Amino acid sequence: MRQRSTLGGIPAWVAVIAAVGALLIIVPIVSLATRVDWPNFAALVSSPSSLAALALSLRTSVASTALCVLLGVPLALVLARTSFPGKRILRALILLPLVLPPVVGGIALLAAFGRRGLLGSSLETMGVSIAFSTVAVVLAQTFVALPFLVLSLEAALRAAGSRYEAVASTLGASPSTVFRRVTLPLVLPGLVTGAVLAFARALGEFGATLTFAGSLEGVTRTLPLEIYLQRETDPDAAVALALVLVVVAVVVMIVTYGRREIR
Amino acid sequence: MKKVVLASLAVVGAVCLLAGCASPSTGSGGATWSGNTPSETPVGDQTLSVFAAASLKGTFTELASEFEKSHPGVTVSLTFAGSADLVSQVTEGAPADVVAFADEKNMAKLTDAKLIRGTPQLFASNTLEIAVPRGNPAAITSFQDLTKPDAKVVICAAQVPCGSATAKIEQATGITLTPVSEESAVTDVLGKVSSGEADAGLVYVTDVEAAGDAIEGITFPEAAGAVNKYPVGVTTAAVQPELAAEFATLITGADGQKILASAGFAKP
Numbered sequence: 001m002r003q004r005s006t007l008g009g010i011p012a013w014v015a016v017i018a019a020v021g022a023l024l025i026i027v028p029i030v031s032l033a034t035r036v037d038w039p040n041f042a043a044l045v046s047s048p049s050s051l052a053a054l055a056l057s058l059r060t061s062v063a064s065t066a067l068c069v070l071l072g073v074p075l076a077l078v079l080a081r082t083s084f085p086g087k088r089i090l091r092a093l094i095l096l097p098l099v100l101p102p103v104v105g106g107i108a109l110l111a112a113f114g115r116r117g118l119l120g121s122s123l124e125t126m127g128v129s130i131a132f133s134t135v136a137v138v139l140a141q142t143f144v145a146l147p148f149l150v151l152s153l154e155a156a157l158r159a160a161g162s163r164y165e166a167v168a169s170t171l172g173a174s175p176s177t178v179f180r181r182v183t184l185p186l187v188l189p190g191l192v193t194g195a196v197l198a199f200a201r202a203l204g205e206f207g208a209t210l211t212f213a214g215s216l217e218g219v220t221r222t223l224p225l226e227i228y229l230q231r232e233t234d235p236d237a238a239v240a241l242a243l244v245l246v247v248v249a250v251v252v253m254i255v256t257y258g259r260r261e262i263r
Numbered sequence: 264m265k266k267v268v269l270a271s272l273a274v275v276g277a278v279c280l281l282a283g284c285a286s287p288s289t290g291s292g293g294a295t296w297s298g299n300t301p302s303e304t305p306v307g308d309q310t311l312s313v314f315a316a317a318s319l320k321g322t323f324t325e326l327a328s329e330f331e332k333s334h335p336g337v338t339v340s341l342t343f344a345g346s347a348d349l350v351s352q353v354t355e356g357a358p359a360d361v362v363a364f365a366d367e368k369n370m371a372k373l374t375d376a377k378l379i380r381g382t383p384q385l386f387a388s389n390t391l392e393i394a395v396p397r398g399n400p401a402a403i404t405s406f407q408d409l410t411k412p413d414a415k416v417v418i419c420a421a422q423v424p425c426g427s428a429t430a431k432i433e434q435a436t437g438i439t440l441t442p443v444s445e446e447s448a449v450t451d452v453l454g455k456v457s458s459g460e461a462d463a464g465l466v467y468v469t470d471v472e473a474a475g476d477a478i479e480g481i482t483f484p485e486a487a488g489a490v491n492k493y494p495v496g497v498t499t500a501a502v503q504p505e506l507a508a509e510f511a512t513l514i515t516g517a518d519g520q521k522i523l524a525s526a527g528f529a530k531p
Contacts, residue, residue, distance in 0.1 A: 116459045131460045132415065132443035214417065214444025214455065221445075229447050232347040232422040 029246060036243050037236045044240035052218045053226035054244070060134060060222060061202040064141035068198040071142075072149035073191065077183070079150065080157035098147045105143050106211025113139065113212075136213035137220050141202035148201050149194035156190020157183070193256050200252040204245065310338045311506055312358050314349045316365035316493070317450060318389065321473050322526045323363070329522075330513055337506065345448055346424060353378060353498065360501040361510050363493060365389070366424040370494040380504060383496035385531035386515045387523045389467045390490055391428055393481040394456045394474070401462035406432070406483040409440055409463055417452050417461040420445040425452070428489035429465050435488040453478065467491070472527035492531050 007015060037044065044050070079091050097105055113120040113130045120130060130136050164186065168178045184191070206224040213220040215229065223245055231238040311330075315323045320343045327339035342349070342359070346369040353359050353373060362379075363386070364370050370383050395403050401414040409416050418440060419426030426445065433439055443461065446452045452464040457477040471480030495514050497507040513519045520530070 110458060110460065114458060114460050210447075210451065211454070215420065215446055215451075216442065216444050225447075229420050229422055231351075232345070232420075232447065234422075235351065 032239065032242060032246065035239045037240065040236065041240050044234075044237045045244055047237065049217055049221075050226060050230075050237065050241055053221055053223045053241075056134070056137075056218060056221065057203055057223040060137045060141055061199050064138045064145055064202040065195055065199040067138065067142045068146050068149045068202075069191070069195055072146055072153060072194065072198070073184075075146075076150045076153035076157060076194075077179070080154045081162065094150055095147045097144045098151075102144060102205065102207025103211050106140060106208035109136075109140055109143060109208060109212040131212065132214045132216070132220060134213075134219055137205075137209055137222060140208035140212045141205045144205055144208055145198035145201040148197040149191075152194030152197060153187060153190050156187040156193075159190075160186045196252055196256045200249055203248060308336055308338075309503060309506065310340055311360050311503065311510060312340045312342070313361045313363070313510065314342045314344075314353060314357070314359040315361075315363040316346045316349070317343050317448065318365055318467055318469055319343065319363055319493070321469075322523050322528070325522050326510075326513060326519055329518065330510055334506070334509070339510070356500075358500070358502075359498050360503065360507040361495065361497055363495040363514070365493060366427075366491050367494055368424070368427075370496060373496070373498075378499055379496040380499055380501070381497070383494035384511060384515050385492045386495050386519070387493040387528040388490050388531045389469055389493065389528055390486040391425065391432065391465050392468045392471050392486065393483060394453060394464045394466045394471050394478050395462065395481060396456055396459045397477055397479055399479055399481075400459075403463045403481060405481075406436060406485045407438060409465075410438060414462045415443045415460070416440055417444045417446060417455045417464040418442045419449060419452055419465070420447055423447060423449075424491055425449045425465070425467065428491055431489040432485050436485050468529075469527040490529075493528075 045054075075094065079087065079094075110117060110131070112118050113123070113136070115121065115124055115129070115131055123130065130139065160183075164182050165178050168182045169175070173181065204224060205222070206228070209220065209222060210225060210228075215221045215225045221229070223241060227238050227241045227245070230241065313323065313327065323341060323343070327341055330339055331337055342352075342357075344352070346364040346366060349359075349362065349364065350369050350372050353362060354376060362370075362373065367385075370379070373379050374383065393403060393406070393409065395401070401408075401411065403409065403411070403414065408414070418429045421427055421430045429440075444455065446455070449466050449470055452461075452466050453470055453474055455461040456464040456466075457474060468480070468482070471478055495511050497504055497511060501507045514523075524530075
């Protein structure tokens with residue numbers, strides 16, 4: 001069944017400005033597709049360095065999404081259900097990476113985990129070196145992606161309310177059982193949305209990775225870094241790879257938001 | 264419906280204001296343009312747009328103020344970025360009167376595209392140097408030392424000028440480096456060294472000169488095998504080609520050469 005389009009009572013001029021707003025996003029994306037050297041597309045995206053970057057990006061993004069879920073679910077639960085002094089400040093701090101320029105995140109990560117960093121210097125004496133390793137990439141991605149998961153999940157938890165949880169605990173369920181059997185199933189769609197968003201953000205991470213992890217093929221050079229580098233000598237390859245990232249992002253957004261109207 | 268037209272005109276107008284609509288007469292929808300069109304630059308208040316490689320930041324800033332002093336009423340607007348970035352900006356129509364790059368390869372892209380007036384002039388050259396954090400923790404003293412197994416070395420990726428110079432030296436010496444990172448810009452290499460994350464990096468002599476106390480430079484004889492030559496040219500799109508040519512002359516002339524030499528640049 002196709003939906004008939006209606007203006008739904010909004011003024012026509014609002015719709016016009018809305019159209020301009022939408023075009024501002026859509027035109028550059030479509031223009032990118034027109035720049036692609038289609039006959040050579042397959043060759044451009046399947047060069048060894050492109051494939052290495054793509055594989056590294058997927059691997060690190062999956063790892064950082066898992067880390068986001070592991071750390072983000074408890075964080076969201078604490079923010080949504082508990083009350084303690086300073087909670088608002090804690091939430092503001094956790095969401096900070098959403099508004100920070102990624103390069104600032106990278107410098108902050110260096111200050112913490114770098115060789116001469118607050119924690120990094122002790123790790124170094126224990127023989128653990130994070131900078132220039134794949135672990136650094138995962139850390140940088142988790143740093144920027146975690147707020148997306150926490151934010152979506154906290155909203156889902158608040159929307160679900162705590163009535164079922166209260167009932168479950170009056171029936172004798174332990175807090176852990178309530179969490180496992182009631183809370184998690186209730187907010188699963190919110191968790192999935194948050195995880196997908198975190199994955200997409202991790203996949204696109206550039207600034208913090210470049211600053212904190214460096215750029216070496218197969219170790220730290222993820223797809224966005226490869227695109228940045230390819231642009232120097234082979235703009236066609238950069239455009240082709242950029243389109244791959246766009247397609248992944250589009251799929252992610254459709255999976256997350258396309259299925260249902262957001263209320 | 265009238266409101267729709269008004270709103271769309273307003274939006275188009277706003278976009279044009281921001282973008283500085285170049286051809287107001289072809290504005291869509293027969294809109295009336297009331298005095299918003301950029302007028303011809305008045306005489307005595309001229310702007311010269313100079314695009315220069317990132318490594319020229321210090322020297323060109325100094326040169327620009329010299330030029331403004333000797334040309335009252337002229338403002339030099341400077342844009343610094345990686346040479347490849349600047350090339351793509353100029354190719355896409357960015358308003359540059361004078362362009363100066365860190366290697367001849369990038370200038371060739373513009374001359375091939377017929378975007379440069381006449382022949383570009385070489386005005387300086389630069390060689391690589393080893394940069395180490397203050398105190399030289401890994402005790403690096405030669406190019407060979409960069410292969411020490413416990414030394415973390417950062418270089419430029421082969422796709423950028425400093426990286427192709429590095430590759431050339433590796434080839435000439437038969438010494439293969441195993442860097443922990445291959446950065447896209449010399450500034451990223453410097454950042455990794457000055458923060459102490461890396462034990463050594465390969466950058467230009469002038470970068471070490473400009474980096475200050477956090478970095479020490481170690482020259483090595485093999486560097487002579489890879490010299491980057493800096494060309495300057497006037498674009499075909501230059502609004503005031505004579506003024507642009509005068510700026511290029513300042514760079515290649517005695518005064519410009521003195522400023523460049525004091526920053527560590529060698530003659531081309």
